[in-house]
Amino acid sequence: MDVDGTRNLLEAARAAGTPHLVYISIVGIHRVPYRYYQAKLAAERLIQASGLPWTILRSTQFHQLLLVTRGLVRLPLVPVPAATSWRSERVWKWRCA
Numbered sequence: 001m002d003v004d005g006t007r008n009l010l011e012a013a014r015a016a017g018t019p020h021l022v023y024i025s026i027v028g029i030h031r032v033p034y035r036y037y038q039a040k041l042a043a044e045r046l047i048q049a050s051g052l053p054w055t056i057l058r059s060t061q062f063h064q065l066l067l068v069t070r071g072l073v074r075l076p077l078v079p080v081p082a083a084t085s086w087r088s089e090r091v092w093k094w095r096c097a
Helices: 002-016 035-048 062-074
Strands: 021-026 054-059 091-095
Touching: 002 021, 002 035, 021 035, 035 054
Parallel strands: 021 054
Antiparallel strands: 054 091
């Protein structure tokens, strides 16, 4: 949905007279092979190549991940993907035209 939705948004933005786009993304998506992250990265690339003014805000997903794993803490072992990084980062990318 991110990629198709972003394409639709870009078409609508062009038709509306090139407003400034703001896209919320996730820190580190370029390093994680999960489909959801790769779709967000593809949407970022569409926006960057659109020719429209844009801002991409990459924030951490740490708190949402804790909600997902909250039920696992009752287990004797907690499964965690090998590529998981628990450090917190903040990255902002922007381009004003």
